[in-house]
Amino acid sequence: MCGIVGYIGNKEAYPILIKGLKRLEYRGYDSAGVALMNGGLRLYKKKGKVSDLENEALKHDVSGSMGIGHTRWATHGAPNDENAHPHYSDSENLVIIHNGIIENYATLKEGLMKRGIKFHSQTDTEVLGNLIDHIRTQENLSLEESVRLALNEVVGAYAIVVMSKDEPNKLIAAKKGSPMVIGLGKDEFFIASDATPIVEHTKEVIYMEDEQFAVLERGKTPVIRTIRNKEITPFIQQLEMELETLEKGGYEHFMLKEIYEQPRSIFDSLRGRLDPETGRISMAGLIEYEHALINANRIVIIACGTSWHASLVGEYLIEEFARIPVEVEYASEFRYRNPVISEGDIVIAVSQSGETADTLAAIELAKSKGAIIFGICNVVGSSIARASHAGAYTHAGPEIGVASTKAFTAQVTVLSLIALFLANKKGTIQGSEYFRLINELYDLPKKVEKALENEEAVKQIASVYQHANNCLYLGRGFNFPVALEGALKLKEISYIHAEGYPAAEMKHGPIALIDEEMPVIVIAPRKGHYDKIVSNIQEVKARGGKIIAVVTEGDEIVKSMADHVLEVPETEDAFSPILTTIPLQFLAYHIAVMRGCNVDQPRNLAKSVTVE
Numbered sequence: 296m297c298g299i300v301g302y303i304g305n306k307e308a309y310p311i312l313i314k315g316l317k318r319l320e321y322r323g324y325d326s327a328g329v330a331l332m333n334g335g336l337r338l339y340k341k342k343g344k345v346s347d348l349e350n351e352a353l354k355h356d357v358s359g360s361m362g363i364g365h366t367r368w369a370t371h372g373a374p375n376d377e378n379a380h381p382h383y384s385d386s387e388n389l390v391i392i393h394n395g396i397i398e399n400y401a402t403l404k405e406g407l408m409k410r411g412i413k414f415h416s417q418t419d420t421e422v423l424g425n426l427i428d429h430i431r432t433q434e435n436l437s438l439e440e441s442v443r444l445a446l447n448e449v450v451g452a453y454a455i456v457v458m459s460k461d462e463p464n465k466l467i468a469a470k471k472g473s474p475m476v477i478g479l480g481k482d483e484f485f486i487a488s489d490a491t492p493i494v495e496h497t498k499e500v501i502y503m504e505d506e507q508f509a510v511l512e513r514g515k516t517p518v519i520r521t522i523r524n525k526e527i528t529p530f531i532q533q534l535e536m537e538l539e540t541l542e543k544g545g546y547e548h549f550m551l552k553e554i555y556e557q558p559r560s561i562f563d564s565l566r567g568r569l570d571p572e573t574g575r576i577s578m579a580g581l582i583e584y585e586h587a588l589i590n591a592n593r594i595v596i597i598a599c600g601t602s603w604h605a606s607l608v609g610e611y612l613i614e615e616f617a618r619i620p621v622e623v624e625y626a627s628e629f630r631y632r633n634p635v636i637s638e639g640d641i642v643i644a645v646s647q648s649g650e651t652a653d654t655l656a657a658i659e660l661a662k663s664k665g666a667i668i669f670g671i672c673n674v675v676g677s678s679i680a681r682a683s684h685a686g687a688y689t690h691a692g693p694e695i696g697v698a699s700t701k702a703f704t705a706q707v708t709v710l711s712l713i714a715l716f717l718a719n720k721k722g723t724i725q726g727s728e729y730f731r732l733i734n735e736l737y738d739l740p741k742k743v744e745k746a747l748e749n750e751e752a753v754k755q756i757a758s759v760y761q762h763a764n765n766c767l768y769l770g771r772g773f774n775f776p777v778a779l780e781g782a783l784k785l786k787e788i789s790y791i792h793a794e795g796y797p798a799a800e801m802k803h804g805p806i807a808l809i810d811e812e813m814p815v816i817v818i819a820p821r822k823g824h825y826d827k828i829v830s831n832i833q834e835v836k837a838r839g840g841k842i843i844a845v846v847t848e849g850d851e852i853v854k855s856m857a858d859h860v861l862e863v864p865e866t867e868d869a870f871s872p873i874l875t876t877i878p879l880q881f882l883a884y885h886i887a888v889m890r891g892c893n894v895d896q897p898r899n900l901a902k903s904v905t906v907e
């Protein structure tokens with residue numbers, strides 16, 4: 296949820312930290328701060344965005360070749376200057392930044408206060424900083440040993456970076472349950488919550504594991520140990536991410552860029568995995584657990600938000616194609632309700648960021664009950680990817696906009712591959728039907744290109760409904776999850792209340808909502824339950840509702856009834872969510888822009904919810 300950065304080397308730290316924080320601002324942004332080491336510690340922090348911090352810091356001395364920075368999404372204490380990170384210890388000899396939650400901070404704080412230590416904020420982070428400093432001064436220990444001992448007293452999740460003016464040539468970084476990457480430059484080290492602040496400086500990275508800490512000392516090679524004091528040989532990886540993928544590429548917002556990247560991201564999700572000639576589907580994780588998957592009595596899919604909507608499409612796909620029972624669970628519910636999971640059950644975890652705390656916790660619970668975890672993530676080396684027994688990356692490229700778009704269609708693409716792989720292995724789909732589906736899936740990127748040509752038409756409709764207070768989204772079958780997803784897109788970036796519903800549910804209550812003020816978006820592709828959805832449109836029209844219908848191109852029937860139609864190319868009913876979601880992404884985007892909302896960083900939200 297928060298973003299952390301650190302630098303130690305031979306360049307000025309401040310510009311590197313600020314630019315790094317701007318790359319992480321999508322993770323959380325109610326306040327930001329930096330601390331610099333240069334013959335002493337200097338600390339600047341401010342409520343608001345990184346640019347507000349910059350305006351403050353530049354009034355002061357920001358020199359120094361070592362420093363740490365932080366963007367905050369509040370978990371303890373309101374967003375204000377005092378609660379912003381970094382935090383000084385009471386002695387002001389040490390500063391700390393932190394992403395995560397210290398569950399037992401109140402007990403630790405009570406003990407420290409009894410020893411006369413004073414606090415200046417409501418945060419759990421300040422408690423951890425004072426605990427480290429207290430151990431260091433009381434036991435006269437090195438900074439890294441003090442961090443190690445303090446973390447053995449901590450219950451909770453953390454990604455911290457600590458520095459002390461008594462040891463001005465080293466940064467100590469440690470993580471558990473929150474992400475952290477270390478970049479290895481030439482005589483310089485970078486620390487960050489993910490690789491985006493690092494990639495322009497170096498491609499050599501170390502993904503820290505839970506309960507590890509790193510000592511990054513000027514002129515020395517990094518030392519990594521566990522908090523149980525076991526030395527670790529660092530596994531150095533090469534970053535695949537390119538810098539230009541992080542820029543907006545000429546688009547006004549990252550979200551619009553990512554909507555247009557979908558032909559490419561879907562192609563990349565399929566690349567090397569699907570051969571339309573032979574019909575062969577190959578994903579390492581699938582092959583490794585082929586027997587368990589094919590013989591699974593049921594599959595449970597756990598996820599949050601948009602990933603949960605993609606998972607719901609996955610349920611329909613796997614049951615339709617492979618005839619294996621599937622249940623989709625909100626990870627946040629699953630982790631607390633003592634679910635029935637047996638040894639060998641298959642649990643698929645779907646997550647764009649690979650860092651969602653609820654999903655990670657649900658995985659650990661399922662693992663403890665003997666389940667096999669198959670992770671579908673977008674971020675290579677992310678915590679969920681590393682916590683899974685096997686998996687498949689969506690390869691959609693970095694998704695910066697808080698509202699997930701290309702990740703959703705990439706997740707549905709990967710779930711389609713899994714469903715077809717299982718169907719073919721189980722013999723529930725074979726021969727010409729199998730090859731028809733395989734080739735249709737393979738051709739989808741071209742059809743997505745065509746669906747993207749509709750942006751102008753959607754923009755016209757957005758201008759009509761930009762002042763709506765409520766919206767209903769209706770879909771059936773494979774497009775019921777698309778109704779949920781379309782509603783989430785609209786509410787999370789335009790702040791208009793929107794609800795997704797199975798279209799047939801209207802008569803069980805929601806139809807009472809219909810009047811001239813209620814735009815109803817109906818996903819009505821030609822395939823599937825077309826006649827039924829046409830009836831639903833007529834029910835809404837009969838009560839004065841305004842209909843925006845997503846239809847298969849050339850559809851004249853719905854066109855004659857709806858107030859507005861948005862056309863998408865024809866495809867298999869099972870694959871239609873990948874196309875029908877696109878006009879809904881555009882609709883949410885343009886309404887949000889017209890309402891002057893911050894599309895890439897909507898209020899109250901963060902790109903990766905790494906706390907519960």
Ligand code: AGP
Binds near residue numbers: 600647654787904
């Ligand atoms: C989707 O637009 C939202 N940003 C949010 O619902 C997101 O899908 C959810 O937090 C899950 O994130 P994940 O896919 O990274 O686990």
